[in-house]
Amino acid sequence: xxxxxxxxxxxxxxxxxxxxxxxxxxxxxxxxxxxxxxxxxxxxxxxxxxxxxxxxxxxxxxxxxxxxxxxxxxxxxxxxxxxxxxxxxxxxxxxxxxxxxxxxxxxxxxxxxxxxxxxxxxxxxxxxxxxxxxxxxxxxxxxxxxxxxxxxxxxxxxxxxxxxxxxxxxxxxxxxxxxxxxxxxxxxxxxxxxxxxxxxxxxxxxxxxxxxxxxxxxxxxxxxxxxxxxxxxxxxxxxxxxxxxxxxxxxxxxxxxxxxxxxxxxxxxxxxxxxxxxxxxxxxxxxxxxxxxxxxxxxxxxxxxxxxxxxxxxxxxxxxxxx
Numbered sequence: 001x002x003x004x005x006x007x008x009x010x011x012x013x014x015x016x017x018x019x020x021x022x023x024x025x026x027x028x029x030x031x032x033x034x035x036x037x038x039x040x041x042x043x044x045x046x047x048x049x050x051x052x053x054x055x056x057x058x059x060x061x062x063x064x065x066x067x068x069x070x071x072x073x074x075x076x077x078x079x080x081x082x083x084x085x086x087x088x089x090x091x092x093x094x095x096x097x098x099x100x101x102x103x104x105x106x107x108x109x110x111x112x113x114x115x116x117x118x119x120x121x122x123x124x125x126x127x128x129x130x131x132x133x134x135x136x137x138x139x140x141x142x143x144x145x146x147x148x149x150x151x152x153x154x155x156x157x158x159x160x161x162x163x164x165x166x167x168x169x170x171x172x173x174x175x176x177x178x179x180x181x182x183x184x185x186x187x188x189x190x191x192x193x194x195x196x197x198x199x200x201x202x203x204x205x206x207x208x209x210x211x212x213x214x215x216x217x218x219x220x221x222x223x224x225x226x227x228x229x230x231x232x233x234x235x236x237x238x239x240x241x242x243x244x245x246x247x248x249x250x251x252x253x254x255x256x257x258x259x260x261x262x263x264x265x266x267x268x269x270x271x272x273x274x275x276x277x278x279x280x281x282x283x284x285x286x287x288x289x290x291x292x293x294x295x296x297x298x299x300x301x302x303x304x305x306x307x308x309x310x311x312x313x314x315x316x317x318x319x320x321x322x323x
Contacts (some may be wrong), residue, residue, distance in 0.1 A: 001058040001273065001311045003304055004070045004284035009296030011041035016061065018042060021297075023065035025304050029284040030067055031109065031223075034099065035092035036076030043072070045092070049099050057250045059103070070284035071195075071223050078154070079113030079146055079174065081121045089113065090150075093165075094157055100143065101161035102251035107223050107283075108158075109166045109195040112175035112184065115146040115211070126172045126243075131220040144316065147174050148187045154186035166195035166222035178211045182218050190219070197225035197288065198272065202263065203241045209275040216279025224276065224309060226285040227265035233256045247292055257290040260303035270310045277312060285311065 005027050010018040022030065034045040048054050062068065074096040076089035096108045117125035117138035130136040157163045167184070168178050175184055178194070180199075185192045194215055198208040215221050231241065236254035243254040250256055260269060273285070285307055289299040 001276070001282055001313075002028035002068070002070065002284040003307050003311060004031055004286035005035070005300060006031040006038065006073060006286050006288045007042055008033055008038050009074075009289045009300065011039060013183065015042040019062060019067055022300075023067055025301055026104065026308055028067065028303060029070040029286065030062070031071045031073050031284070031286045032069060033074070034072045034096050036089065036110070037072040038073045038075055041198060045072075045074075045095055045099055048097060050199070051103070055103055069103065069105045070110045070286055072100050072103075072105055073109045075111045075168065077111065077113040077124065077173075079115040079142075079150060079175070080124060081116035086113075090154075093154065097158050097161050097165070100163045107166050107215045109168060109223055109225075111170055111173045112147065112151070112167050112180075114173050117141065124172075126176075135252045139265065142174055143183075147184065151184055151188045151192060154271045155191050158191040159189060162194055162223040164191050164193060165228070166193055166198070168195040168198050168225065169198045171204070177206060178214050181215065182220055185218065185220050193220040193222035195223045195225060197227055198222050199227035199229040199257050199263075199288075199290075202229040205241075209271055210270075212272070212275045212281075216275075216281070219280075221276070221279065221281050222286050223283060224281065224287045226260055226269075226303060227288040228258040228260050229255055230258045230263035235295075251291055257293065258297040259289065259291040259294060260287065261292075261306040262302075264293065266306055266309065269306055270278050273307075273310045273312065277316075 005022055005028050031042045033039050034043050074092045078086055078089040080086040101110050114124035127135050127139040167175055169181055175181050181194050240253050245253045256289055287303045289296050291299045
Protein backbone atom coordinates (compact mmCIF):
# COMPACT_ATOMS: atom_id res chain seq x y z
CA UNK A 1 0.00 0.00 0.00
CA UNK A 2 1.03 3.60 -0.59
CA UNK A 3 0.77 6.53 1.77
CA UNK A 4 -0.91 9.30 -0.18
CA UNK A 5 -2.08 12.86 0.39
CA UNK A 6 -4.92 14.93 -1.01
CA UNK A 7 -2.90 18.07 -1.68
CA UNK A 8 -5.63 20.64 -0.87
CA UNK A 9 -4.04 21.76 2.47
CA UNK A 10 -0.95 22.79 0.49
CA UNK A 11 -2.96 24.82 -2.01
CA UNK A 12 -1.18 28.06 -1.09
CA UNK A 13 2.10 26.53 -2.31
CA UNK A 14 3.20 25.84 -5.87
CA UNK A 15 2.85 22.25 -7.01
CA UNK A 16 6.64 22.07 -7.25
CA UNK A 17 7.04 23.01 -3.58
CA UNK A 18 4.12 20.84 -2.48
CA UNK A 19 5.36 17.64 -4.09
CA UNK A 20 8.94 18.24 -2.93
CA UNK A 21 7.68 18.59 0.65
CA UNK A 22 5.44 15.52 0.43
CA UNK A 23 8.21 13.35 -0.99
CA UNK A 24 10.50 14.56 1.79
CA UNK A 25 8.09 13.42 4.55
CA UNK A 26 7.68 9.96 3.07
CA UNK A 27 4.58 10.23 0.88
CA UNK A 28 4.24 7.87 -2.10
CA UNK A 29 1.17 9.20 -3.96
CA UNK A 30 -0.85 12.36 -4.45
CA UNK A 31 -4.57 12.92 -4.99
CA UNK A 32 -4.93 16.11 -7.02
CA UNK A 33 -7.94 18.42 -6.91
CA UNK A 34 -9.25 19.32 -10.36
CA UNK A 35 -12.53 21.07 -9.49
CA UNK A 36 -15.47 21.28 -7.13
CA UNK A 37 -14.88 21.83 -3.43
CA UNK A 38 -11.25 20.55 -3.55
CA UNK A 39 -10.53 23.34 -6.04
CA UNK A 40 -7.81 23.22 -8.66
CA UNK A 41 -4.84 24.94 -7.02
CA UNK A 42 -2.29 22.48 -8.37
CA UNK A 43 -3.89 21.20 -11.57
CA UNK A 44 -5.82 23.27 -14.11
CA UNK A 45 -8.14 20.62 -15.49
CA UNK A 46 -9.29 22.60 -18.51
CA UNK A 47 -5.77 23.68 -19.44
CA UNK A 48 -4.37 20.16 -19.12
CA UNK A 49 -7.09 18.40 -21.14
CA UNK A 50 -5.65 17.42 -24.50
CA UNK A 51 -2.30 19.14 -23.84
CA UNK A 52 0.29 16.39 -24.20
CA UNK A 53 3.18 18.70 -23.32
CA UNK A 54 1.61 19.94 -20.10
CA UNK A 55 0.64 16.41 -19.09
CA UNK A 56 4.19 15.20 -19.72
CA UNK A 57 5.54 18.03 -17.58
CA UNK A 58 3.26 16.99 -14.70
CA UNK A 59 4.35 13.36 -15.02
CA UNK A 60 8.01 14.38 -15.10
CA UNK A 61 7.60 16.51 -11.97
CA UNK A 62 6.00 13.69 -10.03
CA UNK A 63 8.37 11.03 -11.37
CA UNK A 64 11.29 13.20 -10.28
CA UNK A 65 10.06 12.97 -6.70
CA UNK A 66 9.06 9.30 -6.84
CA UNK A 67 5.34 10.10 -6.61
CA UNK A 68 2.33 8.73 -8.48
CA UNK A 69 -1.20 10.08 -8.84
CA UNK A 70 -3.66 7.92 -6.89
CA UNK A 71 -6.72 9.86 -8.09
CA UNK A 72 -8.07 13.12 -9.45
CA UNK A 73 -10.59 14.74 -7.10
CA UNK A 74 -13.68 16.76 -8.01
CA UNK A 75 -16.18 16.65 -5.15
CA UNK A 76 -19.33 18.52 -6.09
CA UNK A 77 -23.09 18.01 -6.53
CA UNK A 78 -24.01 16.88 -10.06
CA UNK A 79 -27.55 16.10 -8.82
CA UNK A 80 -28.22 19.63 -7.56
CA UNK A 81 -31.78 20.83 -8.28
CA UNK A 82 -30.35 24.07 -9.68
CA UNK A 83 -29.74 23.06 -13.30
CA UNK A 84 -26.80 25.41 -13.80
CA UNK A 85 -25.01 24.16 -10.70
CA UNK A 86 -25.69 20.54 -11.63
CA UNK A 87 -24.43 21.10 -15.18
CA UNK A 88 -21.21 22.72 -13.96
CA UNK A 89 -20.57 19.84 -11.54
CA UNK A 90 -21.34 17.29 -14.25
CA UNK A 91 -18.92 18.94 -16.66
CA UNK A 92 -16.17 18.96 -14.01
CA UNK A 93 -16.72 15.29 -13.30
CA UNK A 94 -16.83 14.18 -16.94
CA UNK A 95 -13.73 16.20 -17.77
CA UNK A 96 -11.95 14.78 -14.72
CA UNK A 97 -12.67 11.28 -16.06
CA UNK A 98 -11.34 12.27 -19.48
CA UNK A 99 -8.21 13.84 -17.98
CA UNK A 100 -7.60 10.78 -15.80
CA UNK A 101 -7.72 8.63 -18.92
CA UNK A 102 -5.22 10.89 -20.68
CA UNK A 103 -2.86 10.89 -17.68
CA UNK A 104 -3.08 7.13 -17.16
CA UNK A 105 -4.77 7.60 -13.76
CA UNK A 106 -7.33 4.93 -12.98
CA UNK A 107 -9.57 6.72 -10.45
CA UNK A 108 -11.58 9.91 -9.98
CA UNK A 109 -12.92 10.69 -6.49
CA UNK A 110 -16.19 12.56 -5.98
CA UNK A 111 -19.53 12.73 -4.14
CA UNK A 112 -22.79 11.11 -5.20
CA UNK A 113 -24.51 14.48 -5.11
CA UNK A 114 -27.90 15.20 -3.56
CA UNK A 115 -31.11 16.16 -5.40
CA UNK A 116 -34.05 18.16 -4.19
CA UNK A 117 -36.96 16.28 -2.69
CA UNK A 118 -39.34 16.83 -5.63
CA UNK A 119 -39.44 18.40 -9.10
CA UNK A 120 -39.21 22.17 -8.81
CA UNK A 121 -37.25 22.21 -5.54
CA UNK A 122 -34.34 24.64 -5.32
CA UNK A 123 -32.44 23.18 -2.34
CA UNK A 124 -30.94 19.69 -1.93
CA UNK A 125 -32.84 17.60 0.61
CA UNK A 126 -31.08 14.97 2.77
CA UNK A 127 -33.68 12.41 3.84
CA UNK A 128 -32.84 10.64 7.10
CA UNK A 129 -36.15 8.93 8.01
CA UNK A 130 -39.09 7.39 6.07
CA UNK A 131 -41.81 9.16 8.04
CA UNK A 132 -43.82 11.31 7.60
CA UNK A 133 -44.42 9.40 4.39
CA UNK A 134 -43.67 12.29 2.07
CA UNK A 135 -40.02 11.78 3.06
CA UNK A 136 -40.09 8.19 1.81
CA UNK A 137 -41.68 9.45 -1.41
CA UNK A 138 -38.99 12.10 -1.74
CA UNK A 139 -36.27 9.48 -1.28
CA UNK A 140 -37.79 7.29 -3.98
CA UNK A 141 -37.88 10.30 -6.33
CA UNK A 142 -34.24 11.10 -5.58
CA UNK A 143 -33.06 7.58 -6.34
CA UNK A 144 -35.31 6.44 -9.17
CA UNK A 145 -35.88 9.64 -11.11
CA UNK A 146 -32.62 11.50 -10.54
CA UNK A 147 -29.67 9.50 -9.19
CA UNK A 148 -29.96 6.19 -11.04
CA UNK A 149 -30.50 7.75 -14.50
CA UNK A 150 -27.67 10.24 -13.97
CA UNK A 151 -25.16 7.78 -12.54
CA UNK A 152 -25.98 5.12 -15.13
CA UNK A 153 -24.98 7.57 -17.85
CA UNK A 154 -21.91 8.75 -15.94
CA UNK A 155 -20.86 5.15 -15.27
CA UNK A 156 -21.00 4.42 -19.00
CA UNK A 157 -18.82 7.49 -19.64
CA UNK A 158 -16.32 6.26 -17.06
CA UNK A 159 -16.30 2.80 -18.61
CA UNK A 160 -15.65 4.26 -22.05
CA UNK A 161 -12.49 5.85 -20.60
CA UNK A 162 -11.42 2.90 -18.42
CA UNK A 163 -11.63 4.98 -15.23
CA UNK A 164 -13.15 4.04 -11.88
CA UNK A 165 -15.36 6.58 -10.10
CA UNK A 166 -14.84 6.49 -6.34
CA UNK A 167 -17.73 8.05 -4.42
CA UNK A 168 -17.06 9.32 -0.91
CA UNK A 169 -19.91 8.25 1.37
CA UNK A 170 -20.82 11.58 2.96
CA UNK A 171 -23.80 12.80 5.01
CA UNK A 172 -25.77 15.51 3.22
CA UNK A 173 -25.22 13.46 0.05
CA UNK A 174 -27.53 10.75 -1.27
CA UNK A 175 -24.89 8.04 -0.73
CA UNK A 176 -23.64 8.35 2.84
CA UNK A 177 -23.21 4.77 4.06
CA UNK A 178 -22.15 1.38 2.64
CA UNK A 179 -25.52 -0.14 1.75
CA UNK A 180 -26.41 2.93 -0.29
CA UNK A 181 -23.01 2.70 -1.98
CA UNK A 182 -23.65 -0.89 -3.02
CA UNK A 183 -27.18 -0.04 -4.16
CA UNK A 184 -25.84 2.63 -6.54
CA UNK A 185 -23.12 0.29 -7.81
CA UNK A 186 -25.66 -2.45 -8.52
CA UNK A 187 -27.97 0.01 -10.31
CA UNK A 188 -25.16 1.23 -12.61
CA UNK A 189 -21.94 -0.70 -13.29
CA UNK A 190 -18.70 -1.79 -11.64
CA UNK A 191 -16.93 1.48 -12.45
CA UNK A 192 -18.94 2.96 -9.58
CA UNK A 193 -17.47 2.21 -6.15
CA UNK A 194 -16.35 3.81 -2.92
CA UNK A 195 -13.73 6.32 -2.00
CA UNK A 196 -13.69 4.77 1.47
CA UNK A 197 -13.41 7.66 3.93
CA UNK A 198 -13.93 6.35 7.48
CA UNK A 199 -14.20 9.81 9.04
CA UNK A 200 -17.84 10.15 7.97
CA UNK A 201 -18.69 6.66 9.16
CA UNK A 202 -17.28 6.89 12.67
CA UNK A 203 -19.73 9.50 13.92
CA UNK A 204 -22.66 7.66 12.34
CA UNK A 205 -21.83 4.70 14.59
CA UNK A 206 -20.66 2.49 11.73
CA UNK A 207 -18.01 -0.12 12.49
CA UNK A 208 -15.25 0.74 10.01
CA UNK A 209 -13.57 -2.69 9.65
CA UNK A 210 -17.02 -4.27 9.22
CA UNK A 211 -17.84 -1.67 6.56
CA UNK A 212 -14.61 -2.53 4.75
CA UNK A 213 -15.54 -6.21 4.79
CA UNK A 214 -19.05 -5.46 3.52
CA UNK A 215 -17.83 -3.32 0.63
CA UNK A 216 -15.01 -5.76 -0.05
CA UNK A 217 -17.53 -8.56 -0.55
CA UNK A 218 -18.93 -6.46 -3.41
CA UNK A 219 -15.46 -5.51 -4.74
CA UNK A 220 -16.61 -1.93 -4.23
CA UNK A 221 -13.56 -0.09 -2.80
CA UNK A 222 -11.79 1.93 -5.50
CA UNK A 223 -9.82 4.35 -3.31
CA UNK A 224 -9.31 5.12 0.39
CA UNK A 225 -9.08 8.35 2.37
CA UNK A 226 -7.08 8.25 5.58
CA UNK A 227 -8.98 10.59 7.86
CA UNK A 228 -9.98 10.24 11.48
CA UNK A 229 -12.87 11.48 13.63
CA UNK A 230 -13.26 11.87 17.39
CA UNK A 231 -16.70 11.78 19.02
CA UNK A 232 -16.77 13.96 22.15
CA UNK A 233 -19.26 12.38 24.52
CA UNK A 234 -19.61 15.45 26.74
CA UNK A 235 -21.55 17.00 23.84
CA UNK A 236 -22.92 13.93 22.05
CA UNK A 237 -24.59 12.59 25.22
CA UNK A 238 -26.69 15.77 25.30
CA UNK A 239 -27.41 16.58 21.65
CA UNK A 240 -26.44 13.46 19.73
CA UNK A 241 -24.20 13.43 16.68
CA UNK A 242 -26.36 15.29 14.13
CA UNK A 243 -24.50 18.46 15.02
CA UNK A 244 -24.90 21.72 13.09
CA UNK A 245 -22.47 23.64 15.33
CA UNK A 246 -19.81 25.40 13.25
CA UNK A 247 -16.63 23.37 12.75
CA UNK A 248 -14.59 26.22 14.22
CA UNK A 249 -16.46 26.02 17.54
CA UNK A 250 -14.51 22.93 18.45
CA UNK A 251 -15.30 22.80 22.18
CA UNK A 252 -19.05 22.81 21.49
CA UNK A 253 -19.18 20.13 18.80
CA UNK A 254 -20.22 16.50 19.30
CA UNK A 255 -17.46 15.36 16.96
CA UNK A 256 -14.50 16.70 15.01
CA UNK A 257 -12.44 15.51 12.08
CA UNK A 258 -9.02 14.67 13.48
CA UNK A 259 -5.58 13.80 12.20
CA UNK A 260 -4.84 10.07 11.99
CA UNK A 261 -4.27 8.74 15.50
CA UNK A 262 -6.13 11.53 17.30
CA UNK A 263 -9.55 9.98 16.93
CA UNK A 264 -8.59 6.29 17.01
CA UNK A 265 -5.31 4.81 18.14
CA UNK A 266 -2.54 3.23 16.13
CA UNK A 267 -3.84 -0.29 16.83
CA UNK A 268 -7.17 0.62 15.19
CA UNK A 269 -5.44 1.96 12.08
CA UNK A 270 -3.37 -1.23 11.85
CA UNK A 271 -6.67 -3.13 11.94
CA UNK A 272 -8.04 -0.89 9.16
CA UNK A 273 -4.97 -1.53 7.00
CA UNK A 274 -5.09 -5.27 7.68
CA UNK A 275 -8.80 -5.46 6.83
CA UNK A 276 -8.23 -3.57 3.59
CA UNK A 277 -5.58 -6.11 2.65
CA UNK A 278 -7.96 -8.98 3.52
CA UNK A 279 -10.47 -7.68 0.96
CA UNK A 280 -7.80 -7.17 -1.69
CA UNK A 281 -7.20 -3.42 -1.54
CA UNK A 282 -3.56 -2.51 -2.21
CA UNK A 283 -3.90 1.11 -3.34
CA UNK A 284 -3.20 4.42 -1.64
CA UNK A 285 -4.29 5.57 1.78
CA UNK A 286 -4.78 9.20 0.81
CA UNK A 287 -4.53 11.48 3.86
CA UNK A 288 -7.20 14.18 3.88
CA UNK A 289 -6.31 16.81 6.46
CA UNK A 290 -9.31 18.60 7.96
CA UNK A 291 -8.26 18.82 11.62
CA UNK A 292 -8.97 22.34 12.89
CA UNK A 293 -6.86 21.77 16.02
CA UNK A 294 -3.57 21.69 14.11
CA UNK A 295 -1.92 23.12 11.01
CA UNK A 296 -1.97 21.38 7.66
CA UNK A 297 1.70 20.47 7.68
CA UNK A 298 1.73 19.22 11.25
CA UNK A 299 -1.45 17.22 10.68
CA UNK A 300 -0.03 15.63 7.55
CA UNK A 301 3.27 14.79 9.22
CA UNK A 302 1.60 13.18 12.24
CA UNK A 303 -0.69 11.17 9.96
CA UNK A 304 2.26 9.98 7.87
CA UNK A 305 4.06 8.97 11.07
CA UNK A 306 1.19 6.72 12.19
CA UNK A 307 0.48 5.24 8.77
CA UNK A 308 4.15 4.55 8.14
CA UNK A 309 4.02 2.04 10.99
CA UNK A 310 0.65 0.66 9.90
CA UNK A 311 0.97 0.05 6.15
CA UNK A 312 2.52 -3.02 4.61
CA UNK A 313 5.36 -2.34 2.19
CA UNK A 314 5.62 -5.88 0.83
CA UNK A 315 3.25 -8.47 -0.58
CA UNK A 316 2.25 -11.38 1.66
CA UNK A 317 4.69 -14.26 1.71
CA UNK A 318 3.90 -17.95 1.47
CA UNK A 319 2.07 -19.33 4.50
CA UNK A 320 4.74 -22.00 5.01
CA UNK A 321 3.39 -22.77 8.51
CA UNK A 322 0.09 -23.92 6.99
CA UNK A 323 1.67 -26.45 4.63
